[in-house]
Amino acid sequence: MREFRYEKATDPAGAVALLAGEPEGAYLGGGTNLVDLMRLGVATPDVLVDVRTLTSTEVEDLPDGGLRIGAAVPNADLAAERRVRERYPLLAQALLAGASGQLRNRATTGGNLLQRTRCTYFTDTTMPCNKRAPGSGCGAVTGLHRNLAVLGATDEGPESAHTCIATHPSDLAVALRALDAQVRVLGAGGERSVPMAELHRLPGDDPSRDTTLAHGELITAIDVPALPWATRSRYRKVRDRASYAFALVSVAAAMDLDGGCVRDVRIALGGMAHAPWRATVAEDALRGGPATEEAFAAAAEAELAAARPLADNAFKVPMATNMITRTLLQISTEARS
Amino acid sequence: MTATTERAVGSDVRRLEGPDKVRGRAPYAYEHELGAQAVFVALVQSTVARGRITAIDSAAATAVPGVLAVLTHEDAPRLGDVVEELRVLQGPQVQYVGEPVAAVVAETSEVARDAAARVQVTYESGAPDVVLTADRTDLYAPEQLMAGFETDSVIGDVDTALAAAPVSVDVTYTTPVQHNNPIEMHATVARWDGDVLRMWDANQGPHNLVPVITEAFGITADQLHITSPHVGGAFGSKAFTHVHQLIAGMAAKVTGRTVKVELTRQQMFTLVGHRTPTIQRLRLGAQPDGTLTAISHEVVEHTSQNAEFAEQTATATRLMYAAPARRTTHRLARLDVPPPTIMRAPGETPGMYALESAVDELAVELGIDPVELRLRNEPARDPERDVPWSTRNLVACLTEGAQRFGWAGRDPRPGVREDGRWLVGTGVAAATYPTRRRPSEARIQAVPGQPYVVSIDASDIGTGARTALTQIAADALRVPLDQVDLRIADSRLPKASGAGGSTGITSWGPAILAAADELRDREVPPGGLTVTGSSGPGEEAEQLSSHAFGAHFAEVRVDRDSGEVRVPRMTGVFAAGRIINPVTARSQFLGGMTMGLSMALHEQTVLDAGRGHFANHDLAEYHVAAHADVGAMDIHWLDEVDEAHNPLGAKGIGEIGIVGAAAAIGNAYWHATGRRVRDLPITPDRYFG
């Protein structure tokens, strides 16, 4: 483990200023991901700027009925927040489906969104990995990839500098993607708002970059817009054991029903891609159509038509198809009862 | 505990060291010599699976301030004549990914790790050969199996009997590589006091290590002192000497300091063993009434290039059921993998998974209830050794278990029970584990007015052995528990067998009884009296077949959309001899069953065929059952006392709980879904395969 400096600022702008001059520095949230990666030699920052309690730890009402979540709100507190549970059940469910009680106490909202992939070649510095060591190739495509991406990945073979089939591991991010949240970011040049749709990127030809944030940009809050029908929403996570495992497949969904018809619907998938995956093909297929199991299944299949699985993660395609169908079916059944 | 008349054996005595453990006052190996200004070791590990080191440059590492030494094969102290797998840092050859190729000793562990990353190693390497298949042309028959079992056993004409059988099954099961993963990482603190090597070490019995470490460093047993007062789990991974213990001794020698070596969780996946993967072909032939006519169990498993570890996978098949024609075989492939080792019930765990799954498949073919099929094939004597059982209560375990679980009236049809989106099924499997005792000695010092000092180099790896032995000693000496001062886990105490093979209580207990016998009816002089006693395998080993037995019942639920598997309840009934301490015994059965559940549903280490490494080498990616996976566990044992085997009448309980548990779950999975998964673990993806 390499030596590093530890710094604290008195306000967010001070933290941004501290990191601006430090190309190898990093913000430290709860440290539940970053410190692990430092121990493994995967992350080698020379300065840590502690922001765990620096940005807001509050959840505030927005004028439109939405919520502003401070980046420093611990995952556990956010899951327990009454307004979150009432207005956005899928968000609370996503948080509670992640990690463990201890980790959720420690982990921050901002840090959760920026946690890195669990790909075992990324976390092992002796292995090739384009994300950790650009140009070194991708160990996972010919190795262990059972829980890696089937949608939106780049696979030009193990030697290519572009190849990456990593998944983004956050559950929270999937729920926020379904809710069209906005991420508020403070940089050296001031504040900006990044839609969740644009925060995480697909690997494209540069797997080293997980997000569109520039170095030193600090997440200060997340705005979740009002969505009255999100009271009927769900987060369903399939994992290898009953708790404390990352998603094989997860579905964040909300649906607005008009009798037997789908007026509007939101579906996002986790465990499937380099970014939380918004199932727009399925949403488009469903909007205005009947809220039936057949329609849900057909929409799910249409969404998964783009999947390009490898041998060991092909199961994710039928699993995701089933789980989209099932989650929508549960929401519609509940709405009717 | 003041009454002297009450027997301690059989009563619920809470773990004696429990209060110290929960207060953090029970020191584990790494926590010794805190004030000693110890120095720390970080390992550099090979990144290739087979090859040679052609150059090793440690200049950059040596230059890091705080680094005291960098040991490589070029300059590390030479070790004595130890087995090949322990010749660490002795030559340029590399035989598996993760093999230590250098060790950095530094003032802090952070500096040691930083410097280790700066050691440059160049290799000449070849493609790894790590994939086990049943049709490899280089499979070979080892001379014998672990624990001295014969490699093969053949009685009668199995092929003819199978061909003639009116009903038969011919099925192949596989189990993956699994890792022991005790909570406490392997750790050694070592220091040379002149020519005496002092070690505080996490192991399953200090005496187990003495022959190898004395040979390695060219010292006598008197020049070695190993203690391991508290050990945070082992499951077999701490039974034998591993390379880190030798590196600790070498580093202490080179630096003249107290050295601490603690493996990382990742290193525990390569340096302290694993359970071999297995490929097991089972063929069973039967009459329409269920009478078995032939049993064939052929096992293929792996070992490493530098060690032969021949797991005794099919040996339980030699005694479970009656059948005139029977065969078991074991074949090994030598692969570019780290050396395997023992992991809770080596042999029985993978072997009984396969046998008990095949028996279930046969029951389905026959249309006979699987409990009933087992009852119909109960052998009166050991079917291969042709000797009587000392005690065998499998039938009682099955019938008692069936009753407790509510087995009667079970609809045998698969895939027909639904509860909402869950598919529901039930399954059964039998369990067995050999009863043995190993040579052990104990010493008792009696001084009037003081507690008896009872000394034996036994080991408590978290099982409660310390408490159980105190109970045994108290009864033998006819005193309350607080009049026994038990001393264990020290190589300078009377020699005892290690904590392994479920032999602790059956080996150490009788040695204490023998010592207490020496004291009986003797007047203790004012200056005190010291007596010794010993115990070891006797005639019973030849003349009787001694085993614990058990039965597992499981309910399994499978989500019809996701393939997720849940086990809401299990019943385990065991006939395992006299139970010394019900509380700690229950924990052993419970832990065994939980580990069996974990094996059924979660545990697998994935070998990367192209690179030769274990790819999921941490606890985030190597899954063991979480609390939420463990449902209601109904644990029960029968009143059984086996004094034909040993004077305590005990059998050993550390391992039988895991044996067969995975088969019960697999069989219930089939009953729930109609799908027979023959490759463990049964993860959700299997549902879509």
Ligand SMILES: Cc1cc2nc3c(=O)[nH]c(=O)nc-3n(C[C@H](O)[C@H](O)[C@H](O)COP(=O)(O)OP(=O)(O)OC[C@H]3O[C@@H](n4cnc5c(N)ncnc54)[C@H](O)[C@@H]3O)c2cc1C
């Ligand atoms: C064993 C285990 C199991 C887990 N299981 C799950 C799971 O099932 N589901 C799941 O979703 N997660 C899971 N997690 C991950 C966990 O949720 C994340 O580690 C946690 O949310 C990260 O938050 P943190 O505050 O600790 O981030 P840190 O580790 O402190 O930081 C993570 C990254 O974010 C950056 N960062 C932190 N705060 C900010 C900020 N305000 N602005 C800009 N950058 C910032 C850091 O520089 C770093 O790059 C698991 C983790 C572990 C260790």
Ligand code: SF4
């Ligand atoms: S999938 Fe991505 S993260 Fe994993 S090894 Fe390949 S490049 Fe690295």
